[in-house]
Amino acid sequence: MPKVLISDSLSPRAVEIFRERGIETDVRTGLKPDELAAIVGGYDGLAIRSATKVTKDILAAATNLKVVGRAGIGVDNVDVPAATARGVVVMNTPFGNSITTAEHAIALMVALARDIPTANASTHAGKWEKNRFMGVELTGKTLGVIGCGNIGSIVADRALGLKMKVVAFDPFLTPERAADLGVEKADLDTLLARSDFITLHTPLTDQTRNIIDAAALAKCKRGVRIINCARGGLVVEEDLKAALDSGQVAGAAFDVFLVEPAKTNILFGMEQVICTPHLGASTTEAQEKVALQVAEQMADYLLTGAIVNAINMPSVSAEDAPKLTPYMALCGQLGGFLGQVVRSSIRAVTVEYEGDVADLNTRPLTAVLLKGLLTPLMESVNMVNAPTIARERDIKVSEVKRGEAADYHTLIKVTVQTESRSRTIAGSLFGGDKPRLVAIDEVPVEAELTPTMLYIRNEDKPGFIGRLGVALGDAGVNIASFHLGRVAPGVDAVCLVSVDQPVDGPLLERISALPSVVRVELLRF
Known part of the structure; x- marks a missing residue:
C-alpha cells in the first residue's frame, strides 16, 4: 500500500480521498527541516503547500519518494532539478487558484x-x-x-x-x-x-x-x-x-x-x-479545489502510473518511456533555446521529425518542446498543459514526419514564426542518447547545450574570437567549450560558448560592445 505524508495544512477532504483510494496517509504539519528529513524516507508521496521546503537535502533523505504534489501554482519551494535527478515526479495544480x-x-x-x-x-x-x-x-x-x-x-x-x-x-x-x-x-x-x-x-x-x-x-x-x-x-x-x-x-x-x-x-x-501576507490563494473555495486536485493526481500516479500536471515529466506510457527519454532531453533543450531568444509574439511552431524519431510517439516530445519554449515568459507551464496553453494563445502547432534520414540518422527541426520573422533550430542524438544542437537559423554548428552558455551572432571578421576570450578572461569567466558556425567566410556567424562561472549584466554589455558582435544572449538550461 502506498503511503503519503501531508506536511502542510490541506483540506480534510484530501485525507479522505487518499484513504478512499486505499492510500495510507499521515498528517504532520509544522515540521522543521531536520524533522522532515528524519521521516520522509518512509513515504511514497509528499503533499505540500508553500510552507514545506523540499530541498536537495530533503530529497536525498526521501529514499522511497515517488511524487511531490504541490497544492497550488508555484513550485518555488521545491528543488525541481534535484527531484528530477532522483526520479521524483513533481506535480502542481496550475489553475485551482x-x-x-x-x-x-x-x-x-x-x-x-x-x-x-x-x-x-x-x-x-x-x-x-x-x-x-x-x-x-x-x-x-x-x-x-x-x-x-x-x-x-x-x-x-x-x-x-x-x-x-x-x-x-x-x-x-x-x-x-x-x-x-x-x-x-x-x-x-x-x-x-x-x-x-x-x-x-x-x-x-x-x-x-x-x-x-x-x-x-x-x-x-x-x-x-x-x-x-x-x-x-x-x-x-x-x-x-x-x-x-x-x-x-x-x-x-x-x-x-x-x-x-x-x-x-x-x-x-x-x-x-x-x-497582505501572500493571500492570493487564500479562499475556502480555492483551498478546497487545490486539495482535491492534488490528492486525486497523486493517488492516480501512485496507483496507476497516470501523470497529470507534472512539472518535470510528460504523460508517457511505460512502454514508450525508455525510447523517448533521450529525445525528451533534446526537445526540452531546443524549446528552451528558442524560448530564451524569441522576443515577439509567437504565431506558429512547426516541428519536423526526420529519420528514426519519426517512428515514435512524438506527441509527448512536442509537449516537452512547447514547455521549454513557453516557460521563460509564462507561468505554470508544464508538459501536460503546454499544448493547451499554445491553443489558447492561438499558436498554431504542427508536426511533420519524414521516415527517411538525410544528414543525420535522426533529426528534430523546430521553426518558430513570430510577428516579425521566423527562427529555426535543429538537433540530433549522438551515440543514440546524447543531445546535440546541429544548426541555428540554417547555420551549421554542433554543440552540447550546458547549464550556462553565451549565444552570439557576429560578423565573421578576424580578431573576434580573441577579443571575446580576453573579455571573458578579464572577468574571471572560464570557457568550458567553444562552438562556431558560419554560412560562408566573412558573413554572418554564430558562436556558442559554454562557461563555468556566472555571467552578469555588465559583462554582457561589454561583450555586446565588442566589434563584430551583432547580438548576445545569456542562456540557461
Missing part, C-alpha cells in the same frame, strides 16, 4: 483607489476624518496588465466589467487573443506611460526579475498605483519606496515580497502601501 488570485488583485486595486485600509483604521480610532481620504474612481481609468496569461486575463475581464480600459504587455499575447479578451496589446514602455494602475501577473524569470525598477517607474504617469499579487522580485522594493516618497507613485498594494515570510520590509509602515 486562478480566480481567487485574480479577485485578490482586483480587491487590492479597489482598496488602493479608495484608501480603504487607512480610512478603516482612522474610523476605528474614532477620528472621523472624512475630508482626509480623497480617492479616485476606477471607471475610465487605464489598467496596465503585465502578463496576460491565465490569471492576468481574468483580471483584465474583471477590470473591463468595472468599465476600465485595459492595456496588456505579454510577449506571447497575439493580436487575435488580445482582441478576444477585449484588451489592447502594447509594449512595456507604452503600458508604463499610459496606465493609471499597473498589476503584475507574470512568473519570476531572468527576463521578468526587477521588471519594475527605477527606470521603469520614471516612465510611468505621475501618481500611478501598482499592484503585485504575482511574485516577489518583480518590483525593486527600494526603487518603489523612493518613487512613493517622491510622489511619482501614489500608492502600492503588495501580496508578495522579495523575502517571505516578510516580518520586516522597506515598504512596511508606509501609509500609501497596502500589504
